[in-house]
Amino acid sequence: MASQTIHHFGRRASNPCSRHFLILILFLIVPLFLFSVVPVSAEDAMFRANPEHTGVYDNGGSEPGNAELWRFATGGIVYSSPSVADSIVYVGSEDKNLYAIDAVTGDEKWRFAMRGRVESSPAVVNGIVYAGNSHDSLYDLNSANGSLHAIDAATGKEKWQFITGDHVDRSPAVANGIVYIGSGDENLYAIDAATGKEQWRTTKGDWVYSAPAVANGIVYVGSEDKRLYAIDAVTGEEKWRFATGDWVDSSPAVANGIVYVGSNDKNLYAIGANSVSLTTVPTTIPSTHSTLPGTTSQQTIASTPTTSPVRGQDSDPAVALPVLAIIVTIILLAGGGHILDRVKNKP
Numbered sequence: 001m002a003s004q005t006i007h008h009f010g011r012r013a014s015n016p017c018s019r020h021f022l023i024l025i026l027f028l029i030v031p032l033f034l035f036s037v038v039p040v041s042a043e044d045a046m047f048r049a050n051p052e053h054t055g056v057y058d059n060g061g062s063e064p065g066n067a068e069l070w071r072f073a074t075g076g077i078v079y080s081s082p083s084v085a086d087s088i089v090y091v092g093s094e095d096k097n098l099y100a101i102d103a104v105t106g107d108e109k110w111r112f113a114m115r116g117r118v119e120s121s122p123a124v125v126n127g128i129v130y131a132g133n134s135h136d137s138l139y140d141l142n143s144a145n146g147s148l149h150a151i152d153a154a155t156g157k158e159k160w161q162f163i164t165g166d167h168v169d170r171s172p173a174v175a176n177g178i179v180y181i182g183s184g185d186e187n188l189y190a191i192d193a194a195t196g197k198e199q200w201r202t203t204k205g206d207w208v209y210s211a212p213a214v215a216n217g218i219v220y221v222g223s224e225d226k227r228l229y230a231i232d233a234v235t236g237e238e239k240w241r242f243a244t245g246d247w248v249d250s251s252p253a254v255a256n257g258i259v260y261v262g263s264n265d266k267n268l269y270a271i272g273a274n275s276v277s278l279t280t281v282p283t284t285i286p287s288t289h290s291t292l293p294g295t296t297s298q299q300t301i302a303s304t305p306t307t308s309p310v311r312g313q314d315s316d317p318a319v320a321l322p323v324l325a326i327i328v329t330i331i332l333l334a335g336g337g338h339i340l341d342r343v344k345n346k347p
Helices: 002-014 016-036 317-345
Strands: 083-085 088-092 097-102 108-113 123-125 128-132 147-152 158-163 173-175 178-182 187-192 198-203 213-215 218-222 227-232 238-243 253-255 258-262 268-271
Touching: 083 123, 088 128, 097 128, 123 173, 147 178, 173 213, 178 218, 187 218, 213 253, 218 258, 227 258
Parallel strands: none
Antiparallel strands: 083 088, 088 097, 097 108, 123 128, 128 147, 147 158, 173 178, 178 187, 187 198, 213 218, 218 227, 227 238, 253 258, 258 268
């Protein structure tokens, strides 16, 4: 049996048709290796999950590992949370620049001089990057500081600039063609996303450090006057306010008809249960118990969990294709020529 096996291998090696057959198979398989190792473009990601800042995330795609892929050095501290859109990472720095960085390679695409610290996390919508900047000091007379900028995502060129009365260091929310942003001048602004023209402003009792969230035509935002506000996204009219025990710098999340927000009074609030309309929430501080406004029973509310695949069933094409190619190649090398010979010599 051993000599017979050697004989078949020998015949295959010396048969021109067999060699041509193997070359053809290898020619078809090699591209699998090449295409399977090409880096996949990064998925879109943004501060608070989306331009509306609802704070509701999907499953985040595949689970990252802990290997450093690249690093990009700026000239200052990076407080800004990065946003990813169309395989480009956008992030601000204390060095007064907003950067666009290739998500796969880490190479700089462009930088835009914001003329002030960039602690604001960019929002990217329809090819436009929106980000704010902050004063360098109280004595900085440069009117470019304390402003919101709209920048072309592809070229890094400024499309418009909107100047507020103080620093803009939170992330803007964008919904239905309107940009919503708070400022240290105690105002919440609604700005036309295309033109940069003010649509309305509403004055709060203190700095607006909270990043607004937009859901179902309502803007939710906190203020250092210790309140959470619900404001009509179109008219700027206040729908209701909810008082807490301290500053509300937390950015609200909105899910399943409930607004979740933190406060400097050390509490996390869930506002608007199923039995309480979001337009009739009381303006009193809830008790220290977990009782929700408008209810008499203690409740624990959780959003509907997202469905995620079982870990053992996950499949990564970048790994599966090369392995499959190797297996097929081994099989063909071991028996392809022998099969071909038997077909040719069959009477």
